[in-house]
Amino acid sequence: MTLYLIGVGLSDEKDITVKGLEAVKRCDVVxxxxxxxxxxxxxxxxxxxxxxSITLANREQIENxxxxxxxxxxxxxxxxxxVGDPLSATTHINYILEAKKQNIxxxxxxxxxxxxxxxxTGLQLYKFGRITSVPFAESETPYTVIKENKQxxxxxxxxxxxxxxxxxxxxxKDACVKILxxxxxxxxxxxxxxxxxxxxxxxxxxxxxxxxxxxxxxxKQSFDHAPYCIVIPGELHFMEEEVMKIWA
Amino acid sequence: MTLYLIGVGLSDEKDITVKGLEAVKRCDVVxxxxxxxxxxxxxxxxxxxxxxSITLANREQIENxxxxxxxxxxxxxxxxxxVGDPLSATTHINYILEAKKQNIxxxxxxxxxxxxxxxxTGLQLYKFGRITSVPFAESETPYTVIKENKQxxxxxxxxxxxxxxxxxxxxxKDACVKILxxxxxxxxxxxxxxxxxxxxxxxxxxxxxxxxxxxxxxxKQSFDHAPYCIVIPGELHFMEEEVMKIWA
Numbered sequence: 096m097t098l099y100l101i102g103v104g105l106s107d108e109k110d111i112t113v114k115g116l117e118a119v120k121r122c123d124v125v126x127x128x129x130x131x132x133x134x135x136x137x138x139x140x141x142x143x144x145x146x147x148s149i150t151l152a153n154r155e156q157i158e159n160x161x162x163x164x165x166x167x168x169x170x171x172x173x174x175x176x177x178v179g180d181p182l183s184a185t186t187h188i189n190y191i192l193e194a195k196k197q198n199i200x201x202x203x204x205x206x207x208x209x210x211x212x213x214x215x216t217g218l219q220l221y222k223f224g225r226i227t228s229v230p231f232a233e234s235e236t237p238y239t240v241i242k243e244n245k246q247x248x249x250x251x252x253x254x255x256x257x258x259x260x261x262x263x264x265x266x267x268k269d270a271c272v273k274i275l276x277x278x279x280x281x282x283x284x285x286x287x288x289x290x291x292x293x294x295x296x297x298x299x300x301x302x303x304x305x306x307x308x309x310x311x312x313x314x315k316q317s318f319d320h321a322p323y324c325i326v327i328p329g330e331l332h333f334m335e336e337e338v339m340k341i342w343a
Numbered sequence: 344m345t346l347y348l349i350g351v352g353l354s355d356e357k358d359i360t361v362k363g364l365e366a367v368k369r370c371d372v373v374x375x376x377x378x379x380x381x382x383x384x385x386x387x388x389x390x391x392x393x394x395x396s397i398t399l400a401n402r403e404q405i406e407n408x409x410x411x412x413x414x415x416x417x418x419x420x421x422x423x424x425x426v427g428d429p430l431s432a433t434t435h436i437n438y439i440l441e442a443k444k445q446n447i448x449x450x451x452x453x454x455x456x457x458x459x460x461x462x463x464t465g466l467q468l469y470k471f472g473r474i475t476s477v478p479f480a481e482s483e484t485p486y487t488v489i490k491e492n493k494q495x496x497x498x499x500x501x502x503x504x505x506x507x508x509x510x511x512x513x514x515x516k517d518a519c520v521k522i523l524x525x526x527x528x529x530x531x532x533x534x535x536x537x538x539x540x541x542x543x544x545x546x547x548x549x550x551x552x553x554x555x556x557x558x559x560x561x562x563k564q565s566f567d568h569a570p571y572c573i574v575i576p577g578e579l580h581f582m583e584e585e586v587m588k589i590w591a
Contacts, residue, residue: 116361182468
């Protein structure tokens with residue numbers, strides 16, 4: 096039978112593609128990977144719209160016990176639903192490798208990802224450098240990536256950490272505090288209270304919150320529900336500056 | 344009324360999202376932007392499946408005469424269908440800006456993009472640096488971008504130029520010839536006959552062609568229909584190397 100990795104997009108039950116929906120309907124077992132990102136609808140909304148019962152799968156099941164899912168796919172049609180695009184998170188590549196090795200037909204159904212939905216900010220995607228994430232744990236990585244990208248005049252997309260299964264979401268304010276703390280040590284002027292950034296919530300949904308301003312002001316704003324990200328612009332083209340003004 | 348920018352995905356009429364399809368059905372006028380990329384189905388396939396008549400729109404209509412489309416959207420529901428994600432190409436950002444200025448409701452419906460579909464190669468998306476494209480015209484830009492990304496140990500995605508409306512597609516072989524020609528002048532060892540690359544056709548479709556090998560060997564291979572891209576790896580993680588072997 097076949098293993099389907101199906102992107103369900105960024106917001107709700109209708110963001111699945113027609114091809115993806117047809118594949119879900121062919122499946123005997125449907126998992127929803129719900130630890131790398133977050134939809135704006137419930138599992139029940141998906142179940143009602145897809146007409147299928149869905150099993151929530153945590154990191155343990157998807158990563159450490161992937162062989163269980165692969166074994167199921169030898170006998171039945173199995174879908175793993177993934178928020179956004181199925182291959183944007185690094186954790187799912189392993190299924191391609193193992194499916195090929197074990198001769199299990201695998202079918203990837205792509206969908207929207209925050210990596211391109213960030214285009215709504217007005218910043219040009221080909222001017223983004225390396226992507227980073229801001230973890231709950233202490234880390235200098237976001238600071239280093241922002242610095243390297245700025246030196247190359249490129250924009251940085253920083254995704255904020257989340258544990259949806261525990262209801263924990265690193266807020267935009269907390270992420271700023273974390274990066275400012277590194278600035279306090281490094282003192283390289285990469286990310287200060289005066290740095291102009293774009294802060295976003297729920298990109299790819301019908302009601303994203305997108306705000307531009309300096310870090311100090313952004314930290315005072317509210318952004319409603321997760322997921323969150325921050326964009327730190329590199330060198331701005333005048334057209335990018337003009338579009339950014341929409342979100343001021 | 345509303346202006347809809349709707350991504351139709353990368354391959355055929357069923358790659359539109361359910362939300363996108365519902366929006367198309369609400370529209371009085373439907374344009375298909377068909378000069379920045381290429382689907383694997385015909386306009387007629389889209390029309391039959393969507394149940395709508397579609398007008399092909401060229402660069403002139405979408406970019407220079409955008410006010411005509413904006414004016415239409417003041418009176419009617421208007422959709423611009425865009426291959427891939429509506430905001431991955433820089434040319435469509437202007438509609439967000441103008442719609443906001445002119446107080447026209449605008450609705451963006453995201454979809455898959457080659458920028459994330461390239462994840463199927465096994466290379467991790469967060470390790471990609473700046474994206475580049477290889478134009479029909481002479482240009483040192485791809486070489487420079489590959490060099491800068493390699494220095495930062497990052498992968499490069501190079502999209503190959505195309506003029507779908509004229510049936511012209513820069514082939515993988517021709518793109519390699521162009522970059523090798525720059526290498527001959529610069530002699531920096533960035534892209535030689537021995538450089539290992541991944542060459543891809545029709546990413547995001549049901550039958551992509553993906554091949555790894557050195558440039559000399561890749562240039563001898565056939566890749567069937569466009570669109571094409573080349574990935575020049577930076578530093579490879581062992582997991583990336585393992586997945587890459589699938590495509591050897």
